[in-house]
Amino acid sequence: MIRQALRIDPRRTGLLDVCLIGLAAVLAAFSLCESVGSQSDAIFFTAIMFLGMWFSFFFCRYAAKTKLVKADGILYPVALALALTFHNSLNTLLPDNTLFSDNALSVAGGICWMLTIGSFLTWRDSMLLFQAVPSLAIFGLVGCFDTFKEATALFFVFMLCLATLMARAHGRLMMKQAADSGHTRIGSLSDGPWRWMAGPEWALASATAVVCLSILGAPVIQEEAHNLGISGLLHIQPPNNRKLVPSLFNQSFQGSVSIGQGPNHLSSEPVLRAQIDHPDYLRSTSYYEYSGTGWRTYRRAESARRKPLWDYSQQLMASPQSVSYGIEVLKPMQFLPTPESALEIKDQPNLDRSWDGSFQVRQTFVNLPKIVGVSWEVPPTVQAGNAPSPIDPDFEVLEDQSLIPPSVKKLAEQVTRGAHSDYEKAQMITTAVSQRCKYNINAAATPQGQDPVEYFLFTSHEGYCDLFASSVVAMARSVGLPARYSVGYLPDAGSTDGFYIAKESDAHAWGEVLFDKAGWRVFDATLGSENVAGGQRGASTEAKWYETFWFRFIGLPLLIVGFGYAAVRAFKLAKMPKVVVPRKELGKIYGRFERVLLPLAGHPRRLSQTTSEYVDASKNKLGDLYPVAAQLNSDFELALYGFEEPDETDIEQLKKNVEKFRSEAKNNKDLVGSGKGKR
């Protein structure tokens, strides 16, 4: 049965067609999931769509001769309408069911569901083509978000799939039309009236033209639109993408961040260039509430009419000085990393300043110019002493200890014994954490149910920056210091043009403690810690190619299917008795004739030339041989394209005539010489 289903029939929708639209749909859904940063959802949609693809294929093969196959015309739109209507319920079925809960994104999730359900109901060419519509809509959304750079390349692949599918569907339509016209020899169309059809060379040329035009033209058009002042009139809030802030921070959609999640793979790809005096901590954002598994932003920060934390911390600073900096973002980010306590950003309407002074990106950041800003910095002469006491009630969250394990509190009290100031306490905590634990970017994840800080400090003693920073903040709060968990970048490589380049693997987390007069001070326990061999910070931990999502879930299955298919075909071909197709055999003999003509004509036959044109064009060079060649060519034309199928006698006769022509050409050495001379 399966063999029957897999039988290749150019007049029917085949496995390749279903695969093409399946791949196109997967690319669209994958791009959307990637643009919002959910690989698990991408895998989920991909898996279901592949299932749907196979179902559709087998169904359309078995039900091809029944009326049932035409039911997709009704089922498909109904299913799509239902998917869009109940998208909220369907979105809860996703592995990362919080991702598409946002109003704007839930519709996008609904379109993904439309594609997924639609993949089960694409039984005919018309529905296969229709499946491209939601895919296009999804790519449009992805383009609007502009948070997934690879989406453009995927869109080109999508277009290629779609074009191939359309070309195949069109071919089938033409075959059907040929049959409807009363033509009986459908199998030999390509040797007959379709012989001179624009073939793959045209398709290749068109595709190349489209790709070149797009790659070269798009930036020019964008620039022109910008110069005309008509671009960028609208701003949209792209969805929060956990991947915008590198995955080291394991940030979730609701503004929380998990810690102790195990090894993380970060590339050495540059993410920003910072024009600063010295390598500094570039803070993206900070978290304030410890949740027992990670950190959360201060949920009541915006709701209550509190004064901003950045304002409060600036008021604490003694004789602050402003320092300028420049940041050039190379990769989309959710928050703009800034040094010290950022005061303001010049001429940048796309940034929103949040409660604690971090700058949230309002829309795509890829094409923004270099951002110039000013930060406050306390002079080195100002010594940090004690924390503000008592702290303003609006900022009591900085001292929140509610979920900190007692063992951690006890340890903090132990290590800070004998300290003379709060600053000294913070230093002692940092040193204690450094000495107690080793840095290992490949450290295992905290077991389920365990407090990550407690597990790190008392059991594993291994981890990377998130656990070091969390431990420092938790212990600092345990002894009454106002502290926060900050994430961002710590570039360690300089640049010749005064820029520091931060790579993805330079993503970092650290603790900050608030002091009277000195403001926020960084306490980074990773700096003094011992590294586990091979687990040091900054080492590129980019995933191996065979561990990437692409390879594991798309490349490898396609390879397996491709190899399997090739093996089956090869096996079938090997078992197939050799059948002599008269016109194919004639084609070979004509090839021989062309090879005899080549040295005489001086150039091979052009693709646009018919056989008779080729002979006529070489009339002068052929000289006395021209009438023989013309007659032979005429015989070939009649045999190759005539309505009568040539028989074995015709083939034999033509073979003999070609041999005769070859010997005549050999005898005519002068002519051959002149032909060669002109090549």
Next chain:
Amino acid sequence: MAHFASPRSETQRLQNYAGLTITAAAIVLSIVAVLLNSSALFYMTTALVATIGACRVQAFLSVRGLRLERVAPPSVQVGDLVTVQITVWSERRIRRPLVTIIDDLPRRLFAKGISPSLPIAPAFDMPIETQYQFRPMKRGKYHWSGLTVQGTDALGLVTLSKRYDTSAAHMTVLPVGVPVPLDLPNAAGWGISEAASGQSRGAGMEPRGVREYVSGDSIRYIHWRSSAKAGQLLVKEFEAGSNAAAAFVIQRTSGTDIGIGANTTMETMISHAVYLSDAFLRQGARVEFPSLEEISRSINTRERMAEILDMLAGVQADQQESVGTEALECIGKLPPGSTVFVLLGIVDELLIGAVPLLHAQGSQMVPMLYDAERFVPKGRKLKAESAITPWFVEELRSAGAFPVVVSAEAYLA
């Protein structure tokens, strides 16, 4: 007026819609790309626009620079499957996607089942042949020229057409006979009523020739010498007396052809005339159409039938004269004892006056009356009186004719 048969399938339409969708998507996304200044959208829309552009260029080139010739059969019958051969040459040295040809068939041909043409890829200076089929549903003599080439790109997204003038095609669509029950009164001496029975077919005194033996022929009339030569039974045929002639007069006064398409009073009358002519000719009777031709010379049955079909193919309801006047023209043209069948759908009072005159000449008139009301399209009213109006039938009968109200079952579908 030319009529473009457009046998585009559902899939092709959907492909064109897909092309429109992509174009619309490209336009909308272009606007959004500009408004948002999104690089990704700029790349996507440029790719979409470039794809559509490439498709349009390909479709545009595919229909340019062609030379076409058409070969249509000169003569076919209504309902026959007609295959038209078209030869195409490319005048440019370019490779093209497949093109299809749409013939500018005359609308009044009422062609049914027009198949799409065989898609072809025209080659430079090389004849590539294509064909399409259709069934003409209305008799007539048709002349038309011009062909439309429909070309799509390789993806089928864009379809463009170009019309080419060609030398005119001529085709005669011959009518076909539709059986009509004809219950003639038993009138001895009226040649045709004799001819209706097998035994009396060709049972006159004057020898006429031989014909095939048919069931009912007397064995004594078998011409054994001819039968031996021909290898089949042949019987001697005699003139069925001087009265054995049938004449047909068809109402073709302008405005009397009621109905639309191939379902009109004229078409029905002609198809019945064809049937009856064939039947009478087979029975050895002479068949004449005095208002359409001069009195025919005696030729063999097959040739006469072909002549009649060709003549009837060109009949149109475009005359000023009434059918009664045309019936009067028969006087003197027909041998005494002829039966004149007058086929009409609309009342013609002049016909009543023609009956006694024909009678005086020894001819019998059999008016075959059709209900024109039945041919009137829905929502319209017949402006004249239908020929089956009782008073008209009664008047004809009173005048000495044998009016036959043709049963509606015998009408064309």
